[in-house]
Amino acid sequence: MTHTQLSPQQKLELYYWMRLTRTFDDRMLALWKQGRGVGGTFSERGHEAIGVGAAYAMYPDDVVAPMHRDLGCYLLRGLSPRRIFANLLGRETGITRGRDANLHGMGDLEHGIIGFISHLPQSLPVALGVAMSFRYRHEARAALTFVGDGASSAGLFAEVLNMAAVFNAPLVIIVENNQYAYSTPLSQQTKVPDLVVRAAAYGLPGVTVDGNDVEAVYSVVRQAIDRARGGGGATLIEAKTMRMLGHAIHDGAEYVPRELLAEWEAKDPLRRYEGVLQQEGVADAVELSEIGERCQREIESAIEFAEDSPWPDPATVSEGVYAP
Amino acid sequence: MSETATNFGFTDAADDQDRQQMSYIAAISEALRLEMRRDENVLILGEDVGGEFGGAFKVTKGFEAEFGPERVLNTPLAELAFTGMANGMALMGLRPVVEVQFADFITTAFDSIVQFAATTHYRWGSAVPWVIRAPSDGGIRSGPFHSQNPEAWFVHTPGLKVVAPATPADAKGLLIAAIRDNNPVIYFESKPLYRSLKGYVPAGEYIVPIGKANLARQGDDISIITYGTQVREALKAAEQLAREDISAEVLDLRTLKPLDEEAILDTARKTGKVLIVHSANRMLGLGAEIAALIAERAFTWLDGPIYRLGGLDTPVPFSPPLEDAYRPNAAKIVQAAKELAAF
Numbered sequence: 001m002t003h004t005q006l007s008p009q010q011k012l013e014l015y016y017w018m019r020l021t022r023t024f025d026d027r028m029l030a031l032w033k034q035g036r037g038v039g040g041t042f043s044e045r046g047h048e049a050i051g052v053g054a055a056y057a058m059y060p061d062d063v064v065a066p067m068h069r070d071l072g073c074y075l076l077r078g079l080s081p082r083r084i085f086a087n088l089l090g091r092e093t094g095i096t097r098g099r100d101a102n103l104h105g106m107g108d109l110e111h112g113i114i115g116f117i118s119h120l121p122q123s124l125p126v127a128l129g130v131a132m133s134f135r136y137r138h139e140a141r142a143a144l145t146f147v148g149d150g151a152s153s154a155g156l157f158a159e160v161l162n163m164a165a166v167f168n169a170p171l172v173i174i175v176e177n178n179q180y181a182y183s184t185p186l187s188q189q190t191k192v193p194d195l196v197v198r199a200a201a202y203g204l205p206g207v208t209v210d211g212n213d214v215e216a217v218y219s220v221v222r223q224a225i226d227r228a229r230g231g232g233g234a235t236l237i238e239a240k241t242m243r244m245l246g247h248a249i250h251d252g253a254e255y256v257p258r259e260l261l262a263e264w265e266a267k268d269p270l271r272r273y274e275g276v277l278q279q280e281g282v283a284d285a286v287e288l289s290e291i292g293e294r295c296q297r298e299i300e301s302a303i304e305f306a307e308d309s310p311w312p313d314p315a316t317v318s319e320g321v322y323a324p
Numbered sequence: 325m326s327e328t329a330t331n332f333g334f335t336d337a338a339d340d341q342d343r344q345q346m347s348y349i350a351a352i353s354e355a356l357r358l359e360m361r362r363d364e365n366v367l368i369l370g371e372d373v374g375g376e377f378g379g380a381f382k383v384t385k386g387f388e389a390e391f392g393p394e395r396v397l398n399t400p401l402a403e404l405a406f407t408g409m410a411n412g413m414a415l416m417g418l419r420p421v422v423e424v425q426f427a428d429f430i431t432t433a434f435d436s437i438v439q440f441a442a443t444t445h446y447r448w449g450s451a452v453p454w455v456i457r458a459p460s461d462g463g464i465r466s467g468p469f470h471s472q473n474p475e476a477w478f479v480h481t482p483g484l485k486v487v488a489p490a491t492p493a494d495a496k497g498l499l500i501a502a503i504r505d506n507n508p509v510i511y512f513e514s515k516p517l518y519r520s521l522k523g524y525v526p527a528g529e530y531i532v533p534i535g536k537a538n539l540a541r542q543g544d545d546i547s548i549i550t551y552g553t554q555v556r557e558a559l560k561a562a563e564q565l566a567r568e569d570i571s572a573e574v575l576d577l578r579t580l581k582p583l584d585e586e587a588i589l590d591t592a593r594k595t596g597k598v599l600i601v602h603s604a605n606r607m608l609g610l611g612a613e614i615a616a617l618i619a620e621r622a623f624t625w626l627d628g629p630i631y632r633l634g635g636l637d638t639p640v641p642f643s644p645p646l647e648d649a650y651r652p653n654a655a656k657i658v659q660a661a662k663e664l665a666a667f
Contacts, residue, residue, distance in 0.1 A: 063416075096447050105447035114415065115448040119435050125405045126440065129412020129420075136367065136394055136418060143412070156435075159405035166400060321482050323451035323506035 006215060008282045014056055014214050015273055015283070016291050018048040021072035022270050023295040024081055027303060028088065032249050036307070038090045041102045042068040046212070046244035049269035050146075050176050052076060053217025057225055058112075058144060063130045065114035065123040065145040068103045069176055069243075073146075078111040081302035091309035098312035099320070120147060121156035124173060128160050131171040131228070142170045142228035144221070150181025152198075153189050161202040161236065170228035172221060173236050176211060178243035183255045196238035204236050211239030212269040215276075242267075346525040349518040351492040352457070353383050355499035356421060358529070360391055363419065366503060367395040369406055370423030370457075374398040380425050381459060381518060407433035407456065411440050414454045419503055427460035427512060428472040441508040442483030451506045455499070460488075460512045461553045461603050463651055467642035473552075473604035473635070478510050479581045479613070485534055486581040488512040490555035492523045494578055497532030505534060512580075514553040521556060535579050537587035543573035546665050547591040549614055550601040551577040554652060558601055561657035570665045580610060585617060592618045596627035597664050601652050606634030628667035633660050 006014070025044045031037055044051070051072035058064060058077075066073040074084060079095060087094030088102050095106040100115065107115025114130065116123045127145035134141040151157060152175055164171045175195050179186050186193060199206025205227075209220045217239060224235035242264035246253035277283045283291075346354075359366045368384055374396040378385025388396040399406040403424055410420040424430045430437070433456075441452045462471025478486050485507050489495040495513065502509035514521075540555055541562050548558045555576045562572040575591045577584065592598050598618055600611035611632040618630055633652040641647050 100447040105443075107444070107448035107450055109415065109450055114412070115444070115450075117439050117443065119439050122408060122435060122440050125408025125436060126412040126415070128405070129409035129414070130416055131412070132409060133413045133416035133418050136413070156404050156408070159400070159402035160408075163400055163402060163405050163409065320449065321446045322485075323445045323453070 006218070011215075011277060011280075011282050012291070014052060014218065015277060015288070016295070017052040017056070017072050017076045018214060018270050018273065019291055020075055020081070020295045020298065021048045021052060023292070023299045024071060024075070024084075024302075027299050028085075029249065031303065037249070038088065039101055040248045040250055041088055042248050043245040044069055044071045046242050046264065046269070047176060047178065048072050049214035049217050049273070050174065050211045050239045050241060053214040054144060054146070054174055054221045057218050057221035059141070059225065059229070061112070062142045062144060062225065063112040063114065063127075065116060065127040065130070065143070067116050067120060067123060067146045067148070069148070069178070070146050071103065074103070074106055074113065077113050079106060079108060079113065081298055082305040085302040085306035086309045089306045089309070090311070091306055092312045093305070093309040120151035121154040121160070123147065124156060124160040127173070128164055128169055128171055131164070131169040131234070132167060134170050135167070140229045142172060142225045144172045144174070144225065146174045146176055148181060149175060149177040149179065149186055149189060149195060150184070152195050153181070161198065161204060164234035165202040165204045168231075168233040170231070171234040172224040172228055173234065174221070175236065175238045176241060177238055178241050179260075180243050180247070180253075180256065182247040182251075194238065196236060199236035204234055206236045206238070208238045208240065211241030212267045212272060214269060214273055343527060344524050345522045346492050347519050348492045348495050348514065348521045349381065349383060351496040351525045352499055352513060354525070355496040355503075356384065357387070357390070359500055359503045360387070360395065365417060366419045366421065367397060367413075368421050368423065369397040369399055369410065371399055371401055371425050373423050379423060381515070383423070383457075403429055403433040404436055407436035408440065410454045411436060411444070411452055414452045414508075415444070415450055419453050419455075421455045421457060421503060423457045425459070426470050427458035427474055428469045430456070430458055430474060437478070437484070437508065437510070438481050442481045444483075445507070446483060452508050453506045454508050455502045456508070456510045458510060458512050459515050461514050461516055462640050462647060463516045463553070463603075465642065465644060465647065468639040471640040471647075473512070473602070475510070475512055475580055476604060476609050479610060483508070484581060485509040485579070486512065487534060487579050488514070488552040489578065490514070490517070490540075490552055490576050492521060492525045493530070494532050494538070496525050497530045498534070498578065500529070501531050501534050504531070509534070512552060516553050517556065532578065535582050535584055537584035538576045538578055539573065539587070539591070540576040541572070541574040543571040543595065545571045545595060546597040546599060546661055547573045547575060547595045548599050548601060548657065548661065549575045549577065549588060549591065551580060551610075553603055554601045557652065557654040558657055560654035561661060564654070564658050565661055568662070570661060572661060583614070583617070588614055588617060589622050592622040593625040596625050597667070598626070599631040599633065599657070599661055599664055601633045601657055603651060604635055605637050606632055607637045609634050628664055631660050631664050633657060
C-alpha cells in the first residue's frame with residue numbers, strides 16, 4: 001500500500017482526531033457506568049481509524065452520511081464535542097435538541113453531515129441522492145457513507161450498489177466490516193468473507209483496506225473521492241476491523257471469543273499509530289501525551305457543558321414535525 | 325391529438341385546446357410540466373418515466389424530449405432505493421417528484437418514506453421536499469396489486485402530508501402546491517378518474533392550498549364526507565337523493581393530512597348526519613379518524629350515528645362481481661344515505 005504523502009503536521013492531526021474520539025468514548029462509557037447517561041449509547045472502540053481516516057480524506061464541500069461507529073467523522077467534520085455530548089444526554093443544546101437518541105440523527109448540512117436512522121442501510125440511498133444532486137448540478141463533489149457488515153445483508157445494499165453503478169454516481173461507500181452484526185458473526189451473515197467482492201457484480205471498483213490503519217484508510221478513501229469528484233463514479237471500500245465492545249452499552253458481548261478480541265487488541269488503531277509516529281520521529285511519547293491531555297480537557301469541558309445544559313422544554317414537543 | 329390511439333387515450337396537456345374539458349391525467353401532466361419549466365430544481369424519477377415511453381400511464385410522455393434524461397430519470401426497479409435517493413436529493417435542495425408506478429408498490433419504499441423522510445425535519449431540522457405520485461384506487465379490474473388505497477398508513481405517519489385530488493382542477497392545483505411544499509407529500513392520484521373525468525382546469529399557475537377541503541355540494545339533511553374517486557360517486561348519489569327529497573351535502577377533503585378539521589366539523593354540525601365514504605377498506609381507514617373527530621367535537625349536534633362506507637376488509641378482488649361487491653359506489657351511497665336520513 002503506497003500511502004498518499006502526509007506531512008508530519010497532517011499525521012499529528014490524524015492522531016489528534018483519533019485520540020479525541022477515543023477519549024470521548026472512554027469518558028462516555030465511564031459516565032454511563034456511573035449512571036449519568038441517558039438511554040443507551042454506542043462505543044466506537046476499534047473503529048477510530050475508519051471514521052477519522054475517511055473524514056480526513058474528504059474535501060470541505062463533500063457530504064457524508066456517517067453512522068453510530070463514526071464519532072471521529074462527526075468530530076472532524078466540525079460538530080463540537082459539546083454539542084455531541086449534549087445530544088447523548090438529550091439536552092436542548094444537542095445537535096437534535098433532544099429529538100433523536102445518542103449519535104442518531106446528528107445531521108448538520110452546514111458541516112456536510114446527514115443524520116442517520118437506525119435502519120442502517122438507509123444511509124446508502126440518501127447518500128446516493130446527495131451524490132446524484134451533485135451530478136445533476138454538474139458539481140465536482142462527492143458523497144461518502146458508511147455501513148456495517150450487518151447492513152450489507154439487506155436488499156437495499158444491493159439496490160444502491162446497482163444504482164450507483166448505473167448512474168455513475170460520485171459516491172463512496174465504506175463497509176465497516178467489524179465481524180459482528182450485534183451477536184451474529186460474519187460467518188452466519190454470508191458465505192463470502194470478503195464483502196468487497198460484491199462490487200464486481202455491479203460493475204463497481206472494490207477496494208479492501210486495513211480498517212485499523214488510519215493512513216491506509218485515508219489513502220484509499222482519498223483516491224475514491226478524487227475518482228468520484230472527477231466523474232469516475234462510485235467505489236465500494238471494505239474496511240476490516242473489529243468491534244471491541246458490545247453492540248451497545250448494555251451488551252457485554254459474551255458471545256465474542258476472548259482470543260479474537262485479544263488478537264485485535266494487539267492491532268488497536270490508536271496504539272498502533274502512536275508506534276508509527278514515534279518510529280517515524282513525528283512525535284515522541286511526551287508530545288503524544290500532551291495531545292492526550294488536550295483531548296482530555298476538551299472532553300471534560302464538553303461533559304460539563306452537556307450536564308449543565310437545559311433539558312428541552314416539553315411545551316416544544318410538537319414543534320418542528322413539519323418544515324415551514 | 326393524433327396520439328390518442330397509441331397512448332391509452334391520453335392527450336398531451338400542452339395540445340389540449342379545451343380547458344373546459346381537460347382530463348384529470350392531462351391536468352397532472354400540465355402541473356408537472358409547468359413546475360419543471362418554472363424551477364430547474366424540480367425533476368422526475370421513477371420506473372419507465374423517461375424516454376419515448378413516458379410512464380406506465382403516459383403522464384410524463386414527451387418530458388424527456390423537453391427536459392433531458394437527467395431531469396426525467398429512469399430508475400432500476402428498486403423503489404426503496406430510489407425513494408431513498410429522493411431523500412438525499414431533497415436534502416440538497418432539489419425537488420424530486422417520484423412516480424411509484426402503482427400506489428400498491430409504495431410498500432416497498434416504506435422505510436425511505438416513513439422512517440427517513442417523515443422524521444428528518446423533526447430530528448435534525450432539515451427539510452425533505454419531495455412529492456411521491458401514487459396512482460391509486462380500483463374499479464378497473466386490476467386485481468389485488470394494482471388497485472389499492474394505502475393512504476391510511478401515511479396519514480398515520482407524523483411528518484408527511486397526504487393529498488388526494490378528486491377533480492382535474494384539483495389534480496393540477498394540489499400537485500403544484502405539493503411540489504412547492506417544503507415537506508414530503510404523498511399525492512394519491514385516482515387511476516379510475518384519469519381519463520374518465522374531465523372538467524375545467526385553470527390555465528397557468530394554479531395552486532390549491534394543502535389542508536383545505538372543498539364543499540363540492542351544499543345540502544341540509546345529510547353530510548357525505550369523502551375524497552378521491554368517491555367524490556364523483558357521492559355527487560352522483562346526491563343527485564339521486566335530491567330526486568327523493570333528501571338534500572345531501574358533499575365535502576371533498578382534498579387533503580388527508582393535515583385534515584381540514586373545521587370543514588369536517590362545520591358540515592357535521594350543519595346537517596347532524598354524517599356518512600363517510602372512501603374506497604380504502606373501512607377498518608382503521610380515514611373514516612375512523614373522521615368519525616372520532618366528529619364524536620369528540622360535534623357530538624351534541626348529531627341526530628344519528630356516524631356511518632362509514634369503505635372497501636371490505638379483504639384484499640381487493642379481481643373479478644367484476646367480486647370487485648363491485650368490495651367497493652363503495654353511488655348506489656351503495658344512496659342506500660346508506662337513505663337509511664341514515666330516516667334515522
